[in-house]
Amino acid sequence: xxxxxxxxxxxxxxxxPGQNQLAWFSLMIAVGSFLPWVSTGFGxxxxxTGMGAGYWTFIAAALGLAGGLMPWxxxxxxxxxxxxxxxxxxxxxxxxHLYSLVGFGGWRPGIGLVLVFFGGLFCVKAARTMMSYELVxxxxxxxx
Numbered sequence: 019x020x021x022x023x024x025x026x027x028x029x030x031x032x033x034x035p036g037q038n039q040l041a042w043f044s045l046m047i048a049v050g051s052f053l054p055w056v057s058t059g060f061g062x063x064x065x066x067t068g069m070g071a072g073y074w075t076f077i078a079a080a081l082g083l084a085g086g087l088m089p090w091x092x093x094x095x096x097x098x099x100x101x102x103x104x105x106x107x108x109x110x111x112x113x114x115h116l117y118s119l120v121g122f123g124g125w126r127p128g129i130g131l132v133l134v135f136f137g138g139l140f141c142v143k144a145a146r147t148m149m150s151y152e153l154v155x156x157x158x159x160x161x162x
Contacts, residue, residue, distance in 0.1 A: 036151065037094050037144070040141060040144040044085075044137070045079070046137040047137035050132070055071070055072060081100060101138065105135065105137050112131060113127060
């Protein structure tokens with residue numbers, strides 16, 4: 019491929035550390051959204067039943083996956099915080115709501131609820147990692 023003399027070939031912008039983590043943790047949340055959220059003696063209840071909390075965490079996971087794949091660092095950080103908020107608040111609300119209805123007798127949190135909560139916790143880690151990343155200008159001697 020021939021380039022004109024005044025054009026230089028540019029390399030794609032490297033992703034800051036934490037952005038790949040955001041993509042993987044968002045996949046963790048997406049998988050957990052469809053797994054059982056509540057285990058009872060009568061069977062398991064999925065979080066994605068109807069318009070349950072698993073449905074909303076799956077949508078947030080799609081937003082997080084987009085944040086993990088896009089080249090803009092600040093937008094990816096915002097995506098990570100949104101996903102972390104949704105993926106941590108909804109499982110906690112689900113547990114508190116069930117506790118207020120029946121106490122802890124006869125049910126326990128399922129693997130999907132745990133995966134979604136810890137996926138949200140790890141998204142906080144990814145957001146903090148991306149926030150602490152220092153951008154080096156291309157004209158800087160360190161970048162060469």
